[in-house]
Amino acid sequence: MKSNHKSGTAFMKEKNKRCVLRCVKEKGPISRSEVADQLQLSKPTVSALVEELLQENWLKEVGPGSAGLAGGRKPIQLLFNSRAAHVIGIDMGGTKVRAGICDLDGQLLAADEFPTQTQKKSLLKALKQNVENLLNQASLNPDDILGMGIGAPGMTDTERGVVIDAPSLNWTQYPLKKEAEALFPWPVMVDNDVNVAVLGEQWLGAAKGMDHVVLISIGTGVGCGMLINGQLYRGATWAAGEIGYMVTDMAKARCADLPPPHEGYGFLEQYVGGAGIVQSMKQELKDQPESLFPNHFSAKDVFQKAKDGDRAAGKVLDEVIDHIGFAAANMISIINPEVVLLGGGISRSADWFLPRIQKTIQDFAPVSAPVLPTALRENLGVVGAVSLVLRETESVLKEL
Amino acid sequence: MKSNHKSGTAFMKEKNKRCVLRCVKEKGPISRSEVADQLQLSKPTVSALVEELLQENWLKEVGPGSAGLAGGRKPIQLLFNSRAAHVIGIDMGGTKVRAGICDLDGQLLAADEFPTQTQKKSLLKALKQNVENLLNQASLNPDDILGMGIGAPGMTDTERGVVIDAPSLNWTQYPLKKEAEALFPWPVMVDNDVNVAVLGEQWLGAAKGMDHVVLISIGTGVGCGMLINGQLYRGATWAAGEIGYMVTDMAKARCADLPPPHEGYGFLEQYVGGAGIVQSMKQELKDQPESLFPNHFSAKDVFQKAKDGDRAAGKVLDEVIDHIGFAAANMISIINPEVVLLGGGISRSADWFLPRIQKTIQDFAPVSAPVLPTALRENLGVVGAVSLVLRETESVLKEL
DNA sequence: CGCAAAGTTAGGCATCTTTACTAACTAACC
DNA sequence: GGTTAGTTAGTAAAGATGCCTAACTTTGCG
Structure with missing residues (x-):
């Protein structure tokens, strides 16, 4: 009770x-x-x-x-007084870590980034170093800091502050909150990067003030953060929003050349994640070896080629966008959000494919919802992490 | 503010x-x-x-x-004192209306049903008659009634108490709450039948005390009620849970013989709803006209035939169940509930197909969740409607 | 000056808490 | 068996805290 x-x-x-x-x-x-x-x-x-x-x-x-x-x-x-306290936000990515200090209005006073270390110890050390620099840059003392939020790229138990599983960092059951709080004199909150992002967008981005928001993030993997009745929804076991596992094509799922995925990669992810795009492209290239593709390329390259008019790349991306469209339509059918945000690396090419996604939604969802790219750019994770702290903290600011 | x-x-x-x-x-x-x-x-x-x-x-x-x-x-x-007050619950279905009186523990004191009238006027009249009978049966006065809940088969604005769209009753924008409150001396609350059902199951059924529940109801249509963080989730425009529109097979959705649905029927509904099953069966029969099927039959008949060993019926249902399995898996990936409940007419054959659905989930969802048939039977709607009142009422009982 | 609005002071009311009390019961000892 | 010590349930009275109303002061405008 x-x-x-x-x-x-x-x-x-x-x-x-x-x-x-x-x-x-x-x-x-x-x-x-x-x-x-x-x-x-x-x-x-x-x-x-x-x-x-x-x-x-x-x-x-x-x-x-x-x-x-x-x-x-x-x-x-x-x-x-938006300077009554300050909050530190950390966007912990697979390749780099971005840290920033915000005031209570979300104004960024200082920010910086450094490459992600593979060793947890050295990662934390680098983080501490970086945060101290930020404090200096902003001329603040540790006393001025209300707390620190961290967005981690994986399933996270926000209550205990444990990152349950973060493939890109090779973390499992890592008690990040505890470790970080041993290092810093302020409270630390940890959450999934996508969850953090949707908080950021609701605070200062494309979903400002909205209570029902779906953010689909497509980068290396595919994730989804949901704001429901104004609150982050994390699921019964912190696994909500695993849209990467959504099946949009039963036939393919069943007849797949591969066995059922389940080991870290979901159905949708196989098609629309960075790795998936590369793989589909390679598959496509097999049939037409005269292509101009180099031996090694990234998803980004596929986008570039497609824009430059490469037929094969266009075909691959067509399918990707189709999958995303149906995934978004399904999300709308189920969640009925006020807006669907698209984030991650792919959002840079938003205007190119947004209309097609909207068409799919219009054709297959019972109600509509605008689809927009995320509004906040490189600092989305940082701002979101700050917002996480502001929303959850027991301070005077807490909503009631 | x-x-x-x-x-x-x-x-x-x-x-x-x-x-x-x-x-x-x-x-x-x-x-x-x-x-x-x-x-x-x-x-x-x-x-x-x-x-x-x-x-x-x-x-x-x-x-x-x-x-x-x-x-x-x-x-x-x-x-x-569970008899301190009583609540009336109404399960308004497409073919019949079931009404009941419960005490505050959810104990059913009296219940009855009558066929649904097509005319709104006569429907309300019959309802009033019926409720008065119930009051007599339970020896209660109108003063003893705290309120009345109604589950309606369609999209409902619970704030204004307006049924936005209920195809099976041919209602649009019907202010049911207002109409009913003019007829009865107690407050009336209206919600979607599936939402009401999930409340009932959480109160006294298979999801007792759980905070994250998905209920998929498959009858004439396909609907889905969601309990999220312990609360009913209704979406931004009362359209959450329209799982009937979920697309589980892009290829089929795109290449469909029919144009995109959108007029009252969704993709999934075309395959797994009652009408859809009948249609698929008819399609199947075209190819083998020697079948024993009568000219007119219902989804129920298809189930019966399949159980009796009819190959064609089995094939049709196989596909139905496959669709349901993927829909359930997708819901689990997105919502991460503690349990998925299957309700509606189909739940009677639950033990027959549950294992296959569970297999699909295990293969394609990142986390698991038990799939169970609803526990409450014919009174699910009534009890759920009662629960709706108990949860939302401003009385002393209201949660805080 | 007279009016109006912002903000303050003083007194009163409601609620909770603390402390101290009574009532009721068990256990154990003579 | 009867008495006493210890324990728990519930009540009563006094003190603390917070809010409200009403009256008051301050400040500005015509």
Whole structure:
């Protein structure tokens, strides 16, 4: 049952205080009086809470506003102090790690990246080094840091802060939260990179303020983050959103030359992931050896060739996009989101294939939803990780 | 922002009261003292709240329990009074309407059904008649009724209580809540029949107490209800769970003899819905006209024939089950539920095909989940509708 | 000056908690 | 068996905290 009873009135006060803070944060410069109005709290109560929030530096007074039309005393404008605390966000990728410091508005004060180390020990060491640099760059002390969020490329138990399985890093059951908290003097939160990304997009990106969002990320692998009723949905065993395993073509799945996948790669991933694209391309090339492809190439190259007019590459990508279209349509049928975001490396070519995906959706889903590329670029992971901390932290900012 | 401020302390008390009530409800016979312990409330507070709850008849004292091992005064055992109020549940189907009255434990006190009228007016009239009979049967007054839940076979806006689209009833934008509330003196809540069903199964059925549940219902059409983080998920525009539109076979979807569906029927529905099964069977029979099938038959007949060993029927159903298996696997990949329930007419033959569905899941989903038939039978809809009311009602019972 | 709006002060009410108490029961000892 | 010590359930009274209302001060406009 675990009742969060701050046993009584303290809880109520805390809640009201948060409401006041949130109100000021959202409604921009605003007077005590108006806050009282909006929250249906009495003026004295608001004044008292504001007093405390000023004391704690969450709010600041910014001189008088203009008086009302009918005369009267000028209001004292209150503003949220977005520099009351700072949060560090880490985007831990398979090849590089990007770290950044944001203020509470999501403004990036400093960011940097370094190559991913294969050894966990040296990775953490490099991370510590990097974070200290960032602190210096932003002229901040550890005291100014509210917490640190990390997006990891794999299934993650956010409660215990354990990365269950991250193939690209070769991690299994790695207690990242614990390890990181031993290294830094602030709380650390860990989550799946795709989950983190969807948080970032909802905070400051293409899904700003939306409560029902699906983000499909296509890079080396294929992942999917879901915001449902305004909250991240992680599933019963942290495995929700494994869209890489969606089967969009039974016939192929059954008759596959390969045995059923299940070892790290899913059906969809075989076709639309980076590795899958390369493989399909190679398959295609077998039949027409006169092609201009080099012996080794990447998915990116396939895209390039297709844009340059290579028929075979175009054919491969046609199929890829078709799969993505059906995957998106299926997601819409099931989740009915307000928007579907496409992220990952592939999103750079978005305008090229977006119309076709939309067509598929229109033809096969019962309702529609706009499909857009993610709006945040290289800092998406960082900002998302910051948002993770802001949403989950027990601080005054926590939603209620 | 709309802050639910019961402005202050009254809210807190209300909340504590609900906690006490819920605690007693869940922890069975329990003493004031232990409630105080569990909720971390002081004994006087609990006593006061219990006093009120006794007064209001939500609780009852049931004589002394046994004293502890170390001696001491015998506790006065408290019990939830499941007859403090009653709820009416309506399962509105395409061919018949089933109505029932439950107490707060979900115990069915009376139930009855009548054929669905095509005219809305006469349908409501028949409903009123029926409900009055039920009240008599259970010897209850309208005052004893907390509310009424209705499960409707179509997309439903639960906020406004409007059935947006229910093909089998030929309803569009029908304000059922409003109409019903004009007829009855208690609040009415309306939701999709599948949503209602999953609530019922979570309350008293195969998903008891689970927070992540997917229910796939296969009857005339194909629907899907989802419980996510313990809550019903309805989507951004009440269209979540339209699994009938899931495409599990791109090739077939694209090359289909028919144009893209979109007019009321989805891809999956074409194959696994009742109408779809019949059509596939007819298709199959064309090729072997020596069959024993009558001119007119139903999906049920196909099942029967298949069980009796008819090869063609078996082949048709094989494909149906294959589709269902992949649909279930896809749902698991995306939602990662604790359990997948199969409901609707098809669930009667569950043991026959369940193993094959499980095999498909094992082969193609990244994680597993048990697949079970729904546990509640003819009263699933009724009980679910009751549960809907209990969960959403603003009464003392509301979760917080 | 008179009015109006912002913000503060003082007093009152509701709720919870703490502390101290009574009631009731067990165990154990004489 | 009867008495006493120890334990637990529940109640009563007093204290703390938070909110609200009402009255007040401050500040600005006409």
